[in-house]
Amino acid sequence: MYRNFKIVPNIIFGRGSFNQLGDILKPKRVTSDSYMVFVLDDVFKGKTLESRLPMENGDLLLLVNVDDEPKTAYIDKLVAEVKAFNGRLPDGVIGLGGGATMDIAKAISLMLTNPGGTADYQGWDLIKNPAVWHAAVPTLAGTGAEISRTTVLTGPEKKLGINSDYTLYDQILLDPELLAGVPKNQWFFTGMDCYIHDVESLHGTYLNEFSRAYGEKSIELCRQVFLDDHPDKDDKLMMASYFGGMSIAYSQVGACHALSYGLAFVLGTHHGIGCCITFDYLDEVYPEGVKEFREMMAKHDIKLPRNLTAGLDDKAMDTMANVALGLAPLWENCFGKDWQQIMTKERVLEMYRKM
């Protein structure tokens, strides 16, 4: 049995394509009381991007804060804000920012049409009703959030995505010009999320030729960006992110992502840097990938934080290990059906203690 893989059906790619966002939204504004919700990372408050939003009368601008990884309670609050703003549903939700902002916009569009709390839907295929039409405009490249069927959220009990075909964006706009001005560390950590997607997909037991083709091209583009300093690196990183996302969407991530989820749940570590931290301890699992990753770190003079878990008690360490080991499909992709013999709780704890 193979998965019938749903993908984002509309893509516009190009330098300056952001200027066409208004035209793309126009046919979605179907009635006189139609309105759009723009979900914008609050780092852009007062910046050029905010002033360029093609907002019309009656539209709502939601400035969202992603200093912390997105929480299910935060989504509940944002959805309530939209509902209080206008009694009818919006005709579109547009997420503009990095992976966290794009995931928040996905979650809002889902929770506007599905009853109950956001945490109820963390898992696989629990969403029952189609989302409000939603579009993404990435301003950071690497997460693959623009094309994934998940929105990764931290709930009261777990960090786990809302995985569903309805989560997938209806439209993405990839304008490499929007990557200009990203701080170096954020650019690097987010880009490494993509590089790690590729390594985990290409080394995984779920790999097929579909995922391989996307993963191999994505990793080659990452090398052009992070090792060769290619003049078209912004365009290439945007494509690498898209291809890396397509690669894991039809296979799965692996050990690094699983471990990073534990770190994020207990310490609130952001996804990109969290993946870099855990990847740096995975020489045994991904020897070539980790070696090349360190070359990329050296080239860009990136320093990773150390001794993150030194102050944690046994209970916190236990929670961390349980969150990581709870992600069975990731471990199975990495090590095969017998993964539990290979990645024991003791081994996970030992790795976390080193971090």
Place this chain on the structure above:
Amino acid sequence: MYRNFKIVPNIIFGRGSFNQLGDILKPKRVTSDSYMVFVLDDVFKGKTLESRLPMENGDLLLLVNVDDEPKTAYIDKLVAEVKAFNGRLPDGVIGLGGGATMDIAKAISLMLTNPGGTADYQGWDLIKNPAVWHAAVPTLAGTGAEISRTTVLTGPEKKLGINSDYTLYDQILLDPELLAGVPKNQWFFTGMDCYIHDVESLHGTYLNEFSRAYGEKSIELCRQVFLDDHPDKDDKLMMASYFGGMSIAYSQVGACHALSYGLAFVLGTHHGIGCCITFDYLDEVYPEGVKEFREMMAKHDIKLPRNLTAGLDDKAMDTMANVALGLAPLWENCFGKDWQQIMTKERVLEMYRKM
């Protein structure tokens, strides 16, 4: 202004995935009088593939002949057959075969919901109404018909596709097992259609990083298939075809395709072999591509027909050149805005005379 690029939203890929076709169609059979139209290349009449079709009571099997390239009049006839079979529209049209069969199925699904004759819609974005839901199952790889927004047809006046977002398939099923048993020449000529897509896209003036990423990976996969004889070559060729199609869909083909259309219109030359014939005279335009193509021909001991135009009169030669030169976007992609200075009618005629 960039094109907002629509892509096939549902893909299932894998060896043996054909067994899941029935499950994919099930949710489309919405009422008790729902029915499906299976459009099958008549080369499979009485063969295993025919017996494996997940047909239910009331479904229609249309065996189509593709000895000749698809004609608009043939589509009109097939659409009339479907309408005579059942007064209501089918709930799905499934095309199973190579590029010609997939294009016929696309055209039927469009013409069931759009009034008038098929020839009226040859061109760009002339289709007004959405097509009947349609799915493709390629049994040959290379044309990219499974993911293109065109259905290439020969009409009374021209060979030109029905180019429209509605033309695009709603679902594709890529089962590399279905490539087994294809005759060598057909396998090669169809595969070269993909290789030539890649060369034309990568050498084109319309190229962007989106098309480049797909085109570069596709050409690499073609090399693994046609030069390295890779053990997974069927899987790789299916992905190469998909990626090559994605590459040209956001850019354009070029000189070779334009010339092959003239050959097809006047002589009825099939698309794959027609592209190979014309590509072999394009050293000056695509020197590296033509060199590598000849290596592939030599490796597989492929002989191309010669002296095709020797018996043609001036009028036929003139028509041939006019059909080729009528495809302005292809020439513009190849040579830029000033293509008419570079590719004069005399130069086209001279090339055709050599073939």
